[in-house]
Amino acid sequence: xKILILGGxxxxxxxxxxxxxxxxxxxxxxxNYLRRDMARNEDIEPLYDLPNLTERCRIWEETGGKxxxxxxxxxxxxxxxxxxxxxxxxxAVIHYAEQPSAPYSMLNRQAAMLTxxxxxxVTANCIFGVREFCPDAHVIKLGTMGEYGTPDIDIEEGxxxxxxxxxxxxxxxxxQAGSLYHTTxxxxxxxxxxxxxxxxxxxxxxxxxxxxGIFTDENRRDERLLPHFAYDELFGTxxxxxxxxxVASYPLTVYGKGGQTRGYLDLRDTLQCVRLSLESPxxxxxxxIFNQFxxxxxxxxxxxxxxxxxxxxxxxxxxxxxENPRKEKxxxxxxxxxxxxxxxxxxxxxxxxxxxxxxxxxxxxxAGNIDKHKIFRNTKWA
Amino acid sequence: xKILILGGxxxxxxxxxxxxxxxxxxxxxxxNYLRRDMARNEDIEPLYDLPNLTERCRIWEETGGKxxxxxxxxxxxxxxxxxxxxxxxxxAVIHYAEQPSAPYSMLNRQAAMLTxxxxxxVTANCIFGVREFCPDAHVIKLGTMGEYGTPDIDIEEGxxxxxxxxxxxxxxxxxQAGSLYHTTxxxxxxxxxxxxxxxxxxxxxxxxxxxxGIFTDENRRDERLLPHFAYDELFGTxxxxxxxxxVASYPLTVYGKGGQTRGYLDLRDTLQCVRLSLESPxxxxxxxIFNQFxxxxxxxxxxxxxxxxxxxxxxxxxxxxxENPRKEKxxxxxxxxxxxxxxxxxxxxxxxxxxxxxxxxxxxxxAGNIDKHKIFRNTKWA
Numbered sequence: 016x017k018i019l020i021l022g023g024x025x026x027x028x029x030x031x032x033x034x035x036x037x038x039x040x041x042x043x044x045x046x047n048y049l050r051r052d053m054a055r056n057e058d059i060e061p062l063y064d065l066p067n068l069t070e071r072c073r074i075w076e077e078t079g080g081k082x083x084x085x086x087x088x089x090x091x092x093x094x095x096x097x098x099x100x101x102x103x104x105x106x107a108v109i110h111y112a113e114q115p116s117a118p119y120s121m122l123n124r125q126a127a128m129l130t131x132x133x134x135x136x137v138t139a140n141c142i143f144g145v146r147e148f149c150p151d152a153h154v155i156k157l158g159t160m161g162e163y164g165t166p167d168i169d170i171e172e173g174x175x176x177x178x179x180x181x182x183x184x185x186x187x188x189x190x191q192a193g194s195l196y197h198t199t200x201x202x203x204x205x206x207x208x209x210x211x212x213x214x215x216x217x218x219x220x221x222x223x224x225x226x227x228g229i230f231t232d233e234n235r236r237d238e239r240l241l242p243h244f245a246y247d248e249l250f251g252t253x254x255x256x257x258x259x260x261x262v263a264s265y266p267l268t269v270y271g272k273g274g275q276t277r278g279y280l281d282l283r284d285t286l287q288c289v290r291l292s293l294e295s296p297x298x299x300x301x302x303x304i305f306n307q308f309x310x311x312x313x314x315x316x317x318x319x320x321x322x323x324x325x326x327x328x329x330x331x332x333x334x335x336x337x338e339n340p341r342k343e344k345x346x347x348x349x350x351x352x353x354x355x356x357x358x359x360x361x362x363x364x365x366x367x368x369x370x371x372x373x374x375x376x377x378x379x380x381x382a383g384n385i386d387k388h389k390i391f392r393n394t395k396w397a
Numbered sequence: 398x399k400i401l402i403l404g405g406x407x408x409x410x411x412x413x414x415x416x417x418x419x420x421x422x423x424x425x426x427x428x429n430y431l432r433r434d435m436a437r438n439e440d441i442e443p444l445y446d447l448p449n450l451t452e453r454c455r456i457w458e459e460t461g462g463k464x465x466x467x468x469x470x471x472x473x474x475x476x477x478x479x480x481x482x483x484x485x486x487x488x489a490v491i492h493y494a495e496q497p498s499a500p501y502s503m504l505n506r507q508a509a510m511l512t513x514x515x516x517x518x519v520t521a522n523c524i525f526g527v528r529e530f531c532p533d534a535h536v537i538k539l540g541t542m543g544e545y546g547t548p549d550i551d552i553e554e555g556x557x558x559x560x561x562x563x564x565x566x567x568x569x570x571x572x573q574a575g576s577l578y579h580t581t582x583x584x585x586x587x588x589x590x591x592x593x594x595x596x597x598x599x600x601x602x603x604x605x606x607x608x609x610g611i612f613t614d615e616n617r618r619d620e621r622l623l624p625h626f627a628y629d630e631l632f633g634t635x636x637x638x639x640x641x642x643x644v645a646s647y648p649l650t651v652y653g654k655g656g657q658t659r660g661y662l663d664l665r666d667t668l669q670c671v672r673l674s675l676e677s678p679x680x681x682x683x684x685x686i687f688n689q690f691x692x693x694x695x696x697x698x699x700x701x702x703x704x705x706x707x708x709x710x711x712x713x714x715x716x717x718x719x720e721n722p723r724k725e726k727x728x729x730x731x732x733x734x735x736x737x738x739x740x741x742x743x744x745x746x747x748x749x750x751x752x753x754x755x756x757x758x759x760x761x762x763x764a765g766n767i768d769k770h771k772i773f774r775n776t777k778w779a
Binding site for chain 1: 475506509510513514517518521522525529548549550551557559560561562564565566568569571572573574577580583584587588590591594595596597724730778779
């Protein structure tokens with residue numbers, strides 16, 4: 016298939032590009048380095064330096080990978096969008112091109128407005144591009160489990176039938192997100208659902224939980240093919256942060272009571288889920304929604320697991336409960352369904368101590384790069 | 398009270414400004430003439446010319462009205478937003494400042510993107526302005542009944558309790574809108590609800606149906622104080638359009654079967670609803686939602702009423718069922734609740750033949766201005 020990846024330089028975008036190329040697809044990877052620029056501006060660059068996207072595509076090819084075509088530019092700019100969509104007649108578009116951080120979106124007014132404008136305009140241009148250049152293409156949009164928030168009823172996979180006053184209808188599952196970033200993802204879903212109904216687009220919305228991990232089959236060939244590894248409060252997902260804190264003898268920062276529960280998955284399972292969705296596309300006029308995670312953990316459970324894994328590599332990991340800078344439930348009901356991707360064939364990588372140990376050992380090699388002041392900056396929600 | 402009206406030049410904004418001034422409030426009315434510019438660019442200017450906002454404020458004062466302060470500028474520009482919010486310490490902010498047309502939002506890519514960016518950025522700046530300059534102010538946001546679409550269950554006033562698998566929780570009523578414009582209003586509500594929860598804003602979201610009418614108590618003093626009267630497909634609401642078509646001997650354009658049912662209200666009732674909301678504000682941390690309409694009609698019923706009223710003034714009004722350019726249900730269940738504003742004290746103006754006749758007579762005076770080619774342009778949804 017001919018596949019367009021929007022946000023192909025990111026933590027998930029780049030591993031996806033290599034994985035799909037490895038499986039024989041023709042891949043165009045687009046990025047404007049927004050994620051790298053934000054990290055530099057906020058002085059929270061990743062644990063290790065990485066070549067730019069164009070260079071990574073070259074290195075990938077040198078290691079025997081099937082070519083990935085990089086395109087650098089801003090997808091808010093329609094003249095660039097036209098150029099991108101004219102590059103091939105795409106069978107699928109995978110849309111990762113968003114400001115992806117909840118705490119970043121809460122930093123200040125400018126960061127909030129960037130999150131709103133960037134995420135909505137790029138999603139809109141993605142829709143308009145597909146409509147104009149490849150109306151039959153399958154759009155795979157990375158959504159987030161955070162769209163649902165933490166309701167006091169079971170979370171279904173995207174849809175719910177509501178019986179009310181003796182009548183019944185089916186709706187998008189109600190969503191009320193816990194950050195501005197997550198709220199823009201709710202809006203993305205609304206926008207896609209509208210144009211699915213109007214223009215018969217075919218869309219899969221992957222409601223993904225927090226991802227952890229570094230290694231994939233493809234990036235073991237060459238260190239320079241690894242993904243960004245962020246360990247800061249803004250861009251580091253919680254497991255990756257805790258691993259780094261463990262190495263840096265920085266007590267694991269549990270916010271509040273630590274009962275906040277979410278659905279997590281290994282980076283390799285993100286790749287599987289995206290590929291499985293790609294290979295069994297949504298129908299025309301269908302918004303198909305999967306809840307994309309493998310197992311749920313509370314923050315306390317994650318901290319315990321990292322502490323245990325630390326012992327194996329001789330680290331005495333401390334855990335500290337901080338006053339919660341976020342406004343969120345610290346203890347809550349959480350029962351999200353997630354059978355759709357298993358039915359498509361997902362073979363989960365459950366979180367193992369071996370995997371955590373491998374991450375700890377990798378991060379230890381870069382321990383000299385860790386700036387402790389980057390770990391916690393107390394970005395407040397209210 | 399000190400009241401800031403965003404979008405103070407519009408069909409609803411200007412009558413609201415005069416009405417609140419008349420009731421003793423200090424009013425600042427802000428606009429960038431987006432609505433006027435769009436009409437000029439699309440060659441669909443209103444039935445009669447009107448002075449600009451600054452001039453209208455002057456005329457209003459000359460007729461004995463309590464001063465209204467105009468401010469001209471773009472609320473997407475934060476430096477202007479700061480200037481606006483520093484103009485007084487406001488008790489309430491009434492937010493009408495949006496691209497308000499469903500068909501305009503479906504016109505083409507540029508119009509769609511303008512609708513998304515303008516509506517979301519202005520709503521965000523409104524929220525950030527209130528947070529920074531007047532965090533206790535009551536925000537009254539004009540939403541739309543169109544956010545709900547036409548579900549097959551009763552429409553509640555904003556909220557619904559869902560019982561599911563033996564548990565229960567309360568959510569925003571599920572919304573799936575019928576145009577891009579209406580979808581941006583869904584997003585507005587999501588954005589407001591997020592910041593109500595995070596920052597304890599006090600917000601009333603008025604889910605308004607289509608408004609009709611010309612005259613209010615205030616604008617009878619001087620013709621130059623009338624609101625814009627649009628009769629074109631993009632900006633004319635259906636009753637106002639039908640009245641003009643009746644005068645112009647242009648058959649009333651009923652789309653499809655004409656069973657499309659909505660909740661309508663008289664312009665004077667919009668003013669009442671806004672004032673009643675203002676005088677009994679939402680609590681801190683409350684998103685209060687009212688369904689703002691008085692009675693429901695199908696398009697067929699509206700056409701019949703205009704036809705009947707036409708007879709009284711000697712017009713032989715024809716009705717024509719056209720192929721529907723929109724993608725919408727032409728026959729559907731529709732049972733929206735609307736008791737909240739009645740409980741606050743709304744005294745409805747039901748649609749009367751006398752009122753329709755007065756509108757017909759007013760439009761007849763300007764019959765020479767009607768350009769028939771502006772009435773129907775067949776903007777397609779799909």
